[in-house]
Amino acid sequence: MVQDFFDSVFEVVRLVPHGRVTSYGAVAKFLGSGSSARAVGYAMNASHRVTPAVPAHRVVNRNGVLSGKHHFGSENAMADRLQAEGITVVDDTVHNFRAVFWDPECLLQNPSP
Template identity: 60%
Template sequence: MPDYTFYDNVYDVVRLIPKGRVTSYGAIAAYLGSKQSSRIVGYAMMACGTANPPVPAHRVVNRQGLLTGKFHFGGDTMEQMLANEGITVIDNQVQNFKALYWDPAIELSL
């Protein structure tokens, strides 16, 4: 029963994130039309474990490229997953974040 909510919309966008790229909560929220709902995006990520198929929440970071929710993954799982995609993470900070940044409002708008 597809009772589509903000969560489902967020999951859909996150799943569209290309491998080896990252985006921010605010960018997703802005793409959905409510950049002020950035918190809701993060909230959705927390519940992403209930989504099917699971969303690559490890590709979603905060505005600074900092892995704020890496603890929710369980230890450094988030870093390992990002590293597996070729993304370098140091001290919870995505290196070259600006270049790896993937903005749905732009990439999906093309």
């Protein structure tokens, strides 16, 4: 039993591999609530006050757009971090989004400790 929808989101986001990104809907769907993508996004809002720090910058919308980059203190902070991990970000949008996209369901197919 999950303690909170937020905690679940934080855990999944923290599981995102370095150099990979995921989408709100993917996390929401993984949690079992594909309709709560919005709640996932809002969870990110509270992620900054959670420890350990949640790599919210690795979470983008379905279009691969850095929807919440405005919430990172600096508008370039999110894109800069993604590029620092090897992710190409152009015009606040993740290039080759499909290539760097990481789905939490991957854990179910490749349970890596």
